[in-house]
Structures are given as C-alpha cells and as structure tokens.
Amino acid sequence: MSPVNVVIYGVGEIGGAIAKFLLEKPGVSITGAVDIDKSKVGKDLGEILNIGYKTGIKISSNIDAVLSDAKADIAIHATTSYLRDVYPQICELVKWNLNVISTCEELSYPYISEPELASKLDKLAKKHSVAILGTGINPGFIMDTLVIALTSVCQKIDKINVVRVVDASKRRLSFQRKIGVGLTLKEFERAVTSQNITGHIGLKQSIAMIASALSWNLQEVQVKPIEPVISATPIEFGDYQILRGQVLGIKQQAIGVINGKESIRLEFQAYLGAEEYDAITIHGVPELRQKIQPCIHGDIGTVAIITNFIPKILSAPAGLLTMKDLPLPSAFFGETFRQFKSLKRKR
Ligand SMILES: NC(=O)c1ccc[n+]([C@@H]2O[C@H](COP(=O)([O-])OP(=O)(O)OC[C@H]3O[C@@H](n4cnc5c(N)ncnc54)[C@H](OP(=O)(O)O)[C@@H]3O)[C@@H](O)[C@H]2O)c1
Structure with missing residues (x-):
C-alpha cells in the first residue's frame, strides 16, 4: 500500500x-x-x-x-x-x-x-x-478540548476556570518575540498598540468552542488587554540579559459571559522563568480540579x-x-x- x-x-x-x-x-x-x-x-x-x-x-x-x-x-x-x-x-x-x-x-x-x-x-x-x-496545543487542546472532555463527567457546571503558565525561556524564538521578551515597557506598549505584539491568539476561540460543546448560549467574550510581566531585578536567561524594568513576557485573560454571568475564564501567562503548570477547575457537580505540572510543552x-x-x-x-x-x-x-x-x- x-x-x-x-x-x-x-x-x-x-x-x-x-x-x-x-x-x-x-x-x-x-x-x-x-x-x-x-x-x-x-x-x-x-x-x-x-x-x-x-x-x-x-x-x-x-x-x-x-x-x-x-x-x-x-x-x-x-x-x-x-x-x-x-x-x-x-x-x-x-x-x-x-x-x-x-x-x-x-x-x-x-x-x-x-x-x-x-x-x-x-x-x-x-x-x-x-x-x-x-x-495545536493552545488553542486546540489544553484550554478547550481537554476542558470539554473533563465536562463529560459533570452533571452540573456553574463556572470553568483555566490557567496556563508557560516558561517562555523554553519556547521557540518566534514565540518569545510574540510576547515582547526583552523590550522596555515603552517599547512593549508601542508594540501592543501597533499590533506587533498580539500576545496569545486563541482565547476567544477556546471559549467559543467550550460554550458550543456545552450548548451554552455565549453572549459575549471579553478579551482583556495584554499585561506585561516586568522584571524586578536584572536577570540572565540563555541569550537574554534582562535589565530591571524590562519585559519578561505577558499575562492575558478572557471571559465568556453566559446568561449575563461570567461562566468561562481563561488565563494565559508566558514569561521567562515562570513556574509552569496547566490548571483546569470546573465548579459544579462534581467539583473538578486538574493540574498538569509542568505545563504541556507547547x-x-x-x-x-x-x-x-x-x-x-x-x-x-x-x-x-x-x-x-x-x-x-x-x-x-x-x-x-x-x-x-x-x-x-x-x-
Ligand atoms: N495552535 C497552536 O497551539 C499553535 C502552536 C504553535 C504555533 N502556532 C501558530 O502556527 C503558526 C506558525 O508558527 P511558527 O512558530 O512555525 O512560525 P514561523 O517560525 O514564523 O514560521 C512560519 C513560516 O511560514 C512562512 N510563511 C508565512 N506566510 C506564508 C505564506 N503565505 N505561504 C508560505 N509560507 C508562509 C514564514 O515565512 P516568513 O518568515 O518569510 O514570513 C515562515 O517560514 C503561527 O501562527 C503560530 O502562532 C499555533
């Protein structure tokens, strides 16, 4: 064959x-x-x-x-x-x-x-x-497919929270660039305004996929502004020499609103030196808490x-x-x- x-x-x-x-x-x-x-x-x-x-x-x-x-x-x-x-x-x-x-x-x-x-x-x-x-891994698996699979054992769901924390020093260069590693705060803000830094793309898609799988009537997805994670001290990470006040990466959140209420919250953090994990919490019957540590390598x-x-x-x-x-x-x-x-x- x-x-x-x-x-x-x-x-x-x-x-x-x-x-x-x-x-x-x-x-x-x-x-x-x-x-x-x-x-x-x-x-x-x-x-x-x-x-x-x-x-x-x-x-x-x-x-x-x-x-x-x-x-x-x-x-x-x-x-x-x-x-x-x-x-x-x-x-x-x-x-x-x-x-x-x-x-x-x-x-x-x-x-x-x-x-x-x-x-x-x-x-x-x-x-x-x-x-x-x-x-892919995210979107495509951690913040949506895996969450959807876990909901299959729930009789009732009030709210879903997902947090993914990634150590950006272990990721590819194109990813590090996307999250503004090494920029000053001013450069970062300019890059966000000009959309040269988009941060993580996919939070909206993951929320919509979860809501659709649960037949929840998604009224709105609020994607919060990207927040920089700033270095408090000078640090060295591989090829990076980060000065105090420079950007290590980002934090981002998105919220899915169903029946006027926050029902899905996804939070993505990626920065140099982060302690990695993926955590899914489903508030409902039963209450589910799943943590993968370190996070799945993207x-x-x-x-x-x-x-x-x-x-x-x-x-x-x-x-x-x-x-x-x-x-x-x-x-x-x-x-x-x-x-x-x-x-x-x-x-
Ligand atoms: N869903 C997920 O979990 C997941 C995971 C990993 C990556 N991604 C996404 O997958 C994409 C690729 O990631 P990457 O890190 O491999 O990016 P990358 O290193 O920039 O590679 C993309 C390649 O595609 C080329 N390219 C761009 N436009 C093209 C076109 N119209 N026709 C043919 N080739 C083209 C680029 O060439 P130039 O450099 O000349 O533009 C570059 O060689 C990104 O959008 C990334 O965000 C998603």
Whole structure:
C-alpha cells in the first residue's frame, strides 16, 4: 500500500519540527514543501531542517508548481495566526483536493471571529470531499478540548476556570518575540498598540468552542488587554540579559459571559522563568480540579497533536471540522499510517 503523502506548507519553527518528526514516521512520505521565505526557497528540505542529509524535496514558494509534480493526501499548514490571512492558502490546498491540518489559531474555532470565511471553507471542503481542521496545543487542546472532555463527567457546571503558565525561556524564538521578551515597557506598549505584539491568539476561540460543546448560549467574550510581566531585578536567561524594568513576557485573560454571568475564564501567562503548570477547575457537580505540572510543552505537544490527527482527518467526514467534532483525541502508535489510507472517504 502506498504511503500517506504529506505536503508541508510553512517550513518555520513548527512546520519544520513537524517535517522532521514525519521524516522518521513509517508509512508517511513528505512529497512537497512550500514557504515564502526567500532564504529557504530552492533549498533542500533536509538543509533547512539541519538533519545532515538531503531529502530530495526542494522548498518552493508556489503550491501549484509543487502539486502539479507531486501527489499528496494532506497538507500540514503552519504559516500565520489569523484566518483572513491564511484563507487563500487553505483554499488553494483544498482546490487541489488536499485535506488540511493547520496550526492557524483562528481556524481552531473560526465561527466566533470569521463566520463567513468559515462557512465558505466548509462548502469548499465538502465540494472537494476533504476535511479541514485547525488545531495545536493552545488553542486546540489544553484550554478547550481537554476542558470539554473533563465536562463529560459533570452533571452540573456553574463556572470553568483555566490557567496556563508557560516558561517562555523554553519556547521557540518566534514565540518569545510574540510576547515582547526583552523590550522596555515603552517599547512593549508601542508594540501592543501597533499590533506587533498580539500576545496569545486563541482565547476567544477556546471559549467559543467550550460554550458550543456545552450548548451554552455565549453572549459575549471579553478579551482583556495584554499585561506585561516586568522584571524586578536584572536577570540572565540563555541569550537574554534582562535589565530591571524590562519585559519578561505577558499575562492575558478572557471571559465568556453566559446568561449575563461570567461562566468561562481563561488565563494565559508566558514569561521567562515562570513556574509552569496547566490548571483546569470546573465548579459544579462534581467539583473538578486538574493540574498538569509542568505545563504541556507547547511545541512538542503541537507537533504530536498535528501528527496524531493525520489518521483521524483522513477518515473524518468532509467539511470544516473543529476538535469538538472529531473522535476522541489520542496518540497513534500503529505500525504505519498506511492502514488509514484504506479508511479514506471516497472522493
Ligand atoms: N495552535 C497552536 O497551539 C499553535 C502552536 C504553535 C504555533 N502556532 C501558530 O502556527 C503558526 C506558525 O508558527 P511558527 O512558530 O512555525 O512560525 P514561523 O517560525 O514564523 O514560521 C512560519 C513560516 O511560514 C512562512 N510563511 C508565512 N506566510 C506564508 C505564506 N503565505 N505561504 C508560505 N509560507 C508562509 C514564514 O515565512 P516568513 O518568515 O518569510 O514570513 C515562515 O517560514 C503561527 O501562527 C503560530 O502562532 C499555533
């Protein structure tokens, strides 16, 4: 049986880590790679991944050129965070009859911020008989899917609180930049105003996904302003020499209002040196308190969840899907991915 053929769209930190992981998986073959970064285009994927051998796959900036030469079943998409920006990229992939798993945060539950684009994507995916899923560790798992799974043992729920605390020194450079590590307070405030610092994207999507799973009538999501975490003393963290008063990272909160009452509160903190944990509290019957310590590593977890969903997406119904619509998430340690090709929906 032929392998599951994968195209990597966006060979950055996450797309690259997924590609590296997939190159080692039996039954999967990477048949193409796309990126617009001029320093990557034309180079062998192996060179960009720094794995010490050539893969024979040249990075191209043009998906049409890649797919007119190569066969693919699925695209792993990891470029940017807003659906409006990635929408044309996802459409291109679907028009080539590719299933898509994307790390785009807004795609994890697009109905809250981009309902029209979501509906267009759903129609397009159904027309081409493929499935589209936005997922990752957060949004995609910790602050939504895991919470939803825990609610399955509750008879009554009054309020849900989730706190994720991440030590940013253990995360990738693009993540550290996104949270303003090393900036002065003035630079930070300017970057927030100009939206060069967006902080964590996805709190709104996670709240909406939880509310939808519980059939709660979500009236409003209040996303609070991003707060800087400031260093009280000079500290060294790897390559960073942080002065007193400089930014170590951020704190962010979002609140979901149901029947006029705060019913879901998500809090995300990411800063250098933070003591890490993920905590989910469900006030209800029964009362549930779950703590994962240290928190699930975002990059490792994202590579895993994207890869583990390949078999599930190949056999899922066509259309735009979210994590709450899919079978129970799990790791996949089958001998090969090939067996899932036979489960593929008929085109
Ligand atoms: N849901 C989750 O849990 C989760 C987890 C991890 C990451 N993410 C998200 O996934 C995305 C990728 O993360 P990352 O850290 O890998 O980012 P990154 O290192 O910046 O990599 C993105 C790559 O995609 C390229 N790119 C941008 N626009 C493109 C386009 N139109 N066509 C082809 N390639 C394009 C970029 O090139 P240039 O550098 O030239 O722009 C870059 O090489 C981010 O939005 C991140 O926030 C989500």
